[in-house]
Amino acid sequence: MEDIRMCPKHGFYRGESCKKCGYVGEVILDKERVEKLGRFISGLLRHYPDKYRLEMDENGWVDFGKLVRVVKRRFKWANQWLVKAIVYSDEKGRYEISNDKIRARYGHSVDVKLNDLPEAEEETLYYGTSEEEASRVMEVGIKPVNRRYVHLSTTLEKGEEVARLRTDEPIVLVIDAKEAKKDGIRFIKVNENIVLAEEIPPKYIKDFIRV
Known part of the structure; x- marks a missing residue:
């Protein structure tokens, strides 16, 4: 601080x-x-x-x-x-x-829609996590925990930064936002680094990267 x-x-x-x-x-x-x-x-x-x-x-x-x-x-x-x-x-x-x-603009646990924020244009997004959590979400998808939305990163570097807050052995999951959008998933752009989504089903997790 x-x-x-x-x-x-x-x-x-x-x-x-x-x-x-x-x-x-x-x-x-x-x-x-x-x-x-x-x-x-x-x-x-x-x-x-x-x-x-x-x-x-x-x-x-x-x-x-x-x-x-x-x-x-x-x-x-x-x-x-x-x-x-x-x-x-x-x-x-x-x-x-x-x-x-x-x-x-983000981080809510209360129910908000954020309909006046823009749709994210990124076709690929990233989710930084630990190896243990990565194994789980590859099967069940990414769901919010104590938050209204899942928080995704717009770059691999930011995804790694988030992951390193959680673990010394970070994993960054690669999200196919382009295909998810086609299937109706809404991605909310809150700033240049963060995009929100209600949930990411496992079929849109196309890769994982050890960083």
Whole structure:
């Protein structure tokens, strides 16, 4: 976890200096508070909006002002500016703010449709995993665990990166998204690295790579 700072030219960023221009700004949110606030926002937008009476639509959007009020009740030092700092400095593109609404773009356990996100154009996708899990999903397919959607990677490199978070002996499964689309499986593009799908039947797993 890194501190969040502000660059006058490029806005919020994480780390010592702005990656776009090298500017070293003052810390506006230290890493301990980044972790606390980030975890709470993630929970509100992905897992338990109802617990805090946040009305979420089918595409995952909640009212930004209402979310800020919930956050301020939990953390007296927080405000809408710091919530925006969490969102806009996040290099993985976890969150989105638009028209006084905020949402998580992926990682949900609550039931969301995400119909306003684009269809993925990639014909091949990748799923990083362990050897043990790879043997199982080759037989039964890839299904979400504690999530609404399966998370797939757009490149082999990203698939390997995900796999190495789980195991020292990573396996990357190669998904034939082109054929799956023909059979009606929907692939949702959430950012340049991540694509979502409800489930991947085993017949679309066309190869596995030891990396």
